[in-house]
Amino acid sequence: MINEKSQKSIRRQKALSERLQKISKSKFYLIQDEVFKYFGLFCTILGIAVLIVFLFNLFVTAGSRIDWGFLTNLPSRRAAKAGIYTAWVGTLWILVLTTIIALPIGIAAGVYLEEYNKKNRFSSLLEVNIANLAGVPSIVYGLLGLELFARFIGTGESLLTGALTLALLILPVIIVSTREALKTVPYTIREASYALGATKWQTIWNQVLPASLSGIFTGMILALSRAVGETAPLIVIGALAFVPFVPTSVFDSFTVLPIQIFNWVSRPQKEFSVNAAAAIIVLLSITFMMNGIAVYLRHRWQKKIKW
Amino acid sequence: MKIEAKNVKFFYGQDQVLKDISMSIKKNTVTALIGPSGCGKSTFLRLFNRMNDLIEGARLEGEILIDGVDIYNKNINVNELRKTIGMVFQKPNPFPKTIYENVAYGLKVNGVSDKNIIEESVEQSLKQAALWEEVKDKLKKSAFALSGGQQQRLCIARALAVKPSILLMDEPASALDPISSIKIEELIYQLKSSYTILIVTHNMQQASRTSDKTAFFYMGELVEFDDTRTLFTNPKKERTQNYITGRFG
Ligand SMILES: Nc1ncnc2c1ncn2[C@@H]1O[C@H](COP(=O)(O)OP(=O)(O)OP(=O)(O)O)[C@@H](O)[C@H]1O
Numbered sequence: 001m002i003n004e005k006s007q008k009s010i011r012r013q014k015a016l017s018e019r020l021q022k023i024s025k026s027k028f029y030l031i032q033d034e035v036f037k038y039f040g041l042f043c044t045i046l047g048i049a050v051l052i053v054f055l056f057n058l059f060v061t062a063g064s065r066i067d068w069g070f071l072t073n074l075p076s077r078r079a080a081k082a083g084i085y086t087a088w089v090g091t092l093w094i095l096v097l098t099t100i101i102a103l104p105i106g107i108a109a110g111v112y113l114e115e116y117n118k119k120n121r122f123s124s125l126l127e128v129n130i131a132n133l134a135g136v137p138s139i140v141y142g143l144l145g146l147e148l149f150a151r152f153i154g155t156g157e158s159l160l161t162g163a164l165t166l167a168l169l170i171l172p173v174i175i176v177s178t179r180e181a182l183k184t185v186p187y188t189i190r191e192a193s194y195a196l197g198a199t200k201w202q203t204i205w206n207q208v209l210p211a212s213l214s215g216i217f218t219g220m221i222l223a224l225s226r227a228v229g230e231t232a233p234l235i236v237i238g239a240l241a242f243v244p245f246v247p248t249s250v251f252d253s254f255t256v257l258p259i260q261i262f263n264w265v266s267r268p269q270k271e272f273s274v275n276a277a278a279a280i281i282v283l284l285s286i287t288f289m290m291n292g293i294a295v296y297l298r299h300r301w302q303k304k305i306k307w
Numbered sequence: 308m309k310i311e312a313k314n315v316k317f318f319y320g321q322d323q324v325l326k327d328i329s330m331s332i333k334k335n336t337v338t339a340l341i342g343p344s345g346c347g348k349s350t351f352l353r354l355f356n357r358m359n360d361l362i363e364g365a366r367l368e369g370e371i372l373i374d375g376v377d378i379y380n381k382n383i384n385v386n387e388l389r390k391t392i393g394m395v396f397q398k399p400n401p402f403p404k405t406i407y408e409n410v411a412y413g414l415k416v417n418g419v420s421d422k423n424i425i426e427e428s429v430e431q432s433l434k435q436a437a438l439w440e441e442v443k444d445k446l447k448k449s450a451f452a453l454s455g456g457q458q459q460r461l462c463i464a465r466a467l468a469v470k471p472s473i474l475l476m477d478e479p480a481s482a483l484d485p486i487s488s489i490k491i492e493e494l495i496y497q498l499k500s501s502y503t504i505l506i507v508t509h510n511m512q513q514a515s516r517t518s519d520k521t522a523f524f525y526m527g528e529l530v531e532f533d534d535t536r537t538l539f540t541n542p543k544k545e546r547t548q549n550y551i552t553g554r555f556g
């Protein structure tokens with residue numbers, strides 16, 4: 001009786017191992033793997049190909065339009081004489097100001113939420129809302145900026161209003177990426193610091209922040225490269241397309257590259273759309289450069305620190 | 308007595324993990340804490356530099372005295388306390404900074420800014436930790452470039468730099484190869500003359516080689532605490548006997 005049972009079981013096991021062998025030999029899984037590999041490759045190439053065609057087209061239309069004059073001329077009603085001097089200087093201003101405003105606030109908020117905030121219902125409400133803020137359409141920020149900064153505080157249609165608005169826009173992203181960067185610092189490092197008599201502040205300032213700095217900066221740059229391309233909120237707060245002078249203080253009115261592009265594209269003459277294409281090349285160069293820096297920082301960071 | 312624990316009970320939330328432990332430790336001795344995993348050795352060790360304070364919902368009953376002072380007294384400054392009690396962790400955890408900065412960090416956060424003093428202490432601490440000869444030419448190199456055993460000795464040097472009187476070591480050699488592990492043991496033997504050392508270990512040989520006294524913990528209770536020689540050759544409790552001969556745990 002017992003013998004019979006065990007023989008049955010042996011037979012079952014044998015059948016199973018035969019089946020397992022068959023499956024592992026079967027071509028189906030290999031093919032499945034191959035198919036997915038090529039499908040993935042195809043999708044990747046498709047995305048890049050579209051981008052390349054687009055860039056190629058841009059350069060053919062407008063490559064020759066970019067010269068020293070184009071970068072240093074003031075805007076003009078005549079397409080051939082018009083340049084993007086005020087636009088790229090405005091973009092630079094906005095970049096610097098937005099960084100100055102958003103970076104300290106974003107890092108401080110991120111550090112607070114990650115390191116100091118006690119876990120309770122209020123804090124999870126706060127967290128969910130910050131995540132939500134990152135998804136609010138940018139034009140809503142524009143309206144907020146118009147009401148709050150331009151009118152209520154009275155900074156008008158100035159660079160300052162623009163920078164404050166964009167800072168608000170990218171704050172959620174900076175806060176979230178700061179927290180992500182802080183999370184990568186292992187608890188053992190904090191523990192080691194506390195065990196030496198360091199206070200919480202000393203631990204965060206001397207150990208946690210430096211160890212997560214390149215992560216924070218990567219997030220910051222990616223957020224900024226999004227801000228550089230933003231048009232809608234700046235149009236709402238009244239950034240002008242035709243500014244015949246370069247801003248010299250934060251209270252001056254201004255324009256930025258995307259608005260200049262938008263303005264040129266909306267004109268009927270063909271010469272202006274060539275101008276727009278040329279300005280797009282400049283704008284893209286700026287964002288690609290910023291993304292390049294972010295990739296470089298991330299790469300260096302990963303090489304330097306292996307926990 | 309350098310260290311005294313009086314009727315210590317410890318809770319993580321509702322879970323009581325230490326059950327009425329009393330224990331006295333003499334100055335300049337090495338005490339080994341042994342026992343099966345999860346019996347509360349680390350928890351007990353971390354009471355002495357109040358590292359358990361960082362855990363939410365943790366609660367202590369009873370008293371812990373160091374040099375006769377209740378360290379859980381309201382007037383005690385935790386950061387000051389931790390400065391006088393060095394800690395070495397199971398996994399080497401150097402800061403992602405240079406070797407020099409690792410050792411100097413404790414001094415800097417405690418307000419020492421005189422460069423000469425810092426330089427002197429760094430050298431002295433590294434010598435005490437038997438690491439100086441190996442790193443003296445690469446003090447400005449990243450601590451991550453050191454081997455695991457060297458990193459652990461660096462962590463010891465880092466703890467020594469702030470001139471503690473007590474050294475807490477939580478399985479300091481368990482992540483190391485046998486040779487590095489022996490080096491740490493030799494080091495403990497040398498440090499004994501100037502420090503009171505508590506060491507958690509799962510290695511019976513290590514406990515018997517390095518310590519003067521051994522405490523055997525089981526499920527949150529201090530089962531037996533005696534001279535190491537006595538405990539290993541002639542344990543009074545059957546549980547201890549079973550554990551050290553490897554019959555359970
Ligand atoms: N932060 C914590 N929160 C809740 N429970 C904890 C915490 N840390 C430890 N414990 C529990 O307390 C008990 C004692 O843990 P402890 O780490 O002190 O054991 P140990 O003797 O050091 O074990 P090991 O030899 O594995 O390191 C265990 O049951 C563990 O699950």
Ligand SMILES: [Mg+2]
Nearest residue numbers: 348349350477
């Ligand atoms: Mg432990």
